[in-house]
Amino acid sequence: MAMNLMEVYKAYELSVEGTCGGMAMCASCQCYVTSxxxxxEMGTDEDMMLVEAFHIEDNSRLGYQIPITPELERLEVTLAPE
Ligand code: FES
Known part of the structure; x- marks a missing residue:
């Protein structure tokens, strides 16, 4: 379906704002990758947004930068605090 992880959060009505719609301007789709x-690879836009975001951990990623592919089977993430 060509979705990214942020779109999956929203499709399942998880408490993620996705304020900027994946424009790397808000970090509200931040998650912690636990698997x-x-x-x-993290792109420049994502890296620059995470530098400015709150609650950053070493395993932080922005959900909009993670396209859903078969290779993600067994991916585990925890949503970052708002
Ligand atoms: S929704 Fe804004 S950076 Fe993810």
Missing amino acids: ETPLP
């Missing part, structure tokens, strides 16, 4: 699942 060893290989993910796409």
Whole structure:
């Protein structure tokens, strides 16, 4: 369906604002990756947004930057606090 992780959060009505709609301007789709699942490299926009965001951890990623693919099977994430 060409969705990203942020869109999955929203489809399941999880408490994620996704305020900027994935424009790397809010970090409200931040999550903590808790599995060893290989993910796409972090892009410059995502990296720059996370530098400015709150509640950052070493395993922080922005959900909009994680496209849903079969390789993500068994991916585990925890949503960051709002
Ligand atoms: S929704 Fe704004 S950066 Fe993710």
